[in-house]
Amino acid sequence: MKRFLVSSVASLALIGGGAQVINAESTDVDLDVGSNQIELDWEDTGENYKVYLKDEIVWEGSDSHFTHENLKSNHPHNYNIEIYENGELEQDLEVRTKTLKNTTLRVQSHNKAPNQSDAFIDAVVNDEGVELTLRGYVKDEYNGKMDLYKNGELIKKNTKGHYIDKEVSAGEQIVYKFVSRTKVSNEKVKSVKEKLKDQGVNELSEKQKKHLLYQPNEYIKLVKVPVEESRNAKSLVENAEKSTSLASNKVSSLSSWSPPAPPAQNQTGFKYRTYIPMRFAKARSLIEGYTEGYQFGGDNRTYNSFSGGTHRTQTDVNITFHSSYSTVHFDKDVTDSTLYDENGNYLDSSPAPSDISYDKGVQSGSTNYIRLKHAAAVGFATAEWATPDINYDIGISTYSDGGFGVSGTRDQAPNHELWWYVPYGEWDPVLLMSGEHQTFYHLTPALPSANISISY
Numbered sequence: 001m002k003r004f005l006v007s008s009v010a011s012l013a014l015i016g017g018g019a020q021v022i023n024a025e026s027t028d029v030d031l032d033v034g035s036n037q038i039e040l041d042w043e044d045t046g047e048n049y050k051v052y053l054k055d056e057i058v059w060e061g062s063d064s065h066f067t068h069e070n071l072k073s074n075h076p077h078n079y080n081i082e083i084y085e086n087g088e089l090e091q092d093l094e095v096r097t098k099t100l101k102n103t104t105l106r107v108q109s110h111n112k113a114p115n116q117s118d119a120f121i122d123a124v125v126n127d128e129g130v131e132l133t134l135r136g137y138v139k140d141e142y143n144g145k146m147d148l149y150k151n152g153e154l155i156k157k158n159t160k161g162h163y164i165d166k167e168v169s170a171g172e173q174i175v176y177k178f179v180s181r182t183k184v185s186n187e188k189v190k191s192v193k194e195k196l197k198d199q200g201v202n203e204l205s206e207k208q209k210k211h212l213l214y215q216p217n218e219y220i221k222l223v224k225v226p227v228e229e230s231r232n233a234k235s236l237v238e239n240a241e242k243s244t245s246l247a248s249n250k251v252s253s254l255s256s257w258s259p260p261a262p263p264a265q266n267q268t269g270f271k272y273r274t275y276i277p278m279r280f281a282k283a284r285s286l287i288e289g290y291t292e293g294y295q296f297g298g299d300n301r302t303y304n305s306f307s308g309g310t311h312r313t314q315t316d317v318n319i320t321f322h323s324s325y326s327t328v329h330f331d332k333d334v335t336d337s338t339l340y341d342e343n344g345n346y347l348d349s350s351p352a353p354s355d356i357s358y359d360k361g362v363q364s365g366s367t368n369y370i371r372l373k374h375a376a377a378v379g380f381a382t383a384e385w386a387t388p389d390i391n392y393d394i395g396i397s398t399y400s401d402g403g404f405g406v407s408g409t410r411d412q413a414p415n416h417e418l419w420w421y422v423p424y425g426e427w428d429p430v431l432l433m434s435g436e437h438q439t440f441y442h443l444t445p446a447l448p449s450a451n452i453s454i455s456y
Helices: 186-198 206-212 236-242
Strands: 009-014 020-024 029-033 038-042 048-053 056-061 065-068 076-085 088-098 120-126 129-135 147-150 153-156 162-165 173-183 214-224 267-275 280-285 289-297 313-321 326-334 337-341 346-350 354-363 367-376 390-399 404-410 415-421 430-435 450-455
Touching: 029 088, 029 120, 038 076, 038 088, 048 065, 056 065, 120 214, 120 450, 129 173, 129 214, 162 173, 173 430, 206 214, 214 430, 267 367, 267 390, 313 354, 313 367, 313 390, 326 354, 326 367, 404 415, 430 450
Parallel strands: 214 450
Antiparallel strands: 009 020, 020 029, 029 038, 038 065, 048 056, 048 076, 076 088, 088 120, 120 129, 129 162, 147 153, 147 173, 173 214, 267 313, 267 415, 280 289, 289 337, 313 326, 337 346, 354 367, 367 390, 390 404, 404 450, 415 430
């Protein structure tokens, strides 16, 4: 017997003790999530059930209910519920969720990344479909609607934070993204309008209002649709090798690039690249405005690439887990700035000034946290060429069981791309985030950056 997710989520509600409940009229799995426990309720369609966490059984029996207690707060927990009938496995549901924050605990401010949102995408997955529920306080202040993207393609408007995707294949890797918008402060609205007025823009179009006066919030979820087989027979490597590609080349076959860490048993990698999509960008200074007759060189690519094409900046972080601790290997590359005349003739090049660094947080055998801070400008340090920095600031939490979370902010110019990969692995890197270039005016401090929140 095979069933698919038939949920019709009615609402998200906060209840006593800070627990968060997904209320559903009919669903395969109901979640009741608190800061230290998770309750799982599923439809009683089998004779016996097994609940796994990290490939280990945490409960088995005939009841269709399990409460997992004494959990770490603000921590991802990924379960598998196996449903058996007549001794045969009938269905395997994967539940990817996260405990709430414990508001009584303090976090060191120097290590805390921006955009520490309580919002989180719960996912219930089997080999026939994916059910997504965006929980937490999420509100769209532009038109009250949220868009949903699948592998970069818009698939639904006005999702209200819930979606069931039946168009999936076993073994497929999928990146979903909900997008809401928050209006910037009145002070910033005034500042933006004043700066535009100085450039002769007295009235904003609807498109300009959307992109200049509202801050996008991107909630991103990586999902791997399981291959239909017993949980006992699964392994991360086997599933990854069977997965559908989201990128064009495998990590192990990239001769022009190698990970910053030496090979090890349990590793995770993140690569962040910024690039200018056009061949030339009109030269503009924060102090003197546009400079007639001059152009800055771009990267001339309108596609995302893990290792191909050029970039303005690239950072590479590899986390390696050992039995009682974890280590971080960090690498960065900043491309020289180039200057051309109005006809595209080369004039000059200069090293681009940058401030790219990372701070270490928890470095245990099960959890690793780093904060990555990035600021880079054009390499011509005169009033004529004074340019705003390309900025991003993100925190990366990685777990020894393969899960991770990323949160922070990024500029809306130029293009930004964040990749997840397994160093020296035999499968493809996954493009987690692709931030498209809006306008270079978005680099000015008055313009809104984008909030990002990613989980797996």
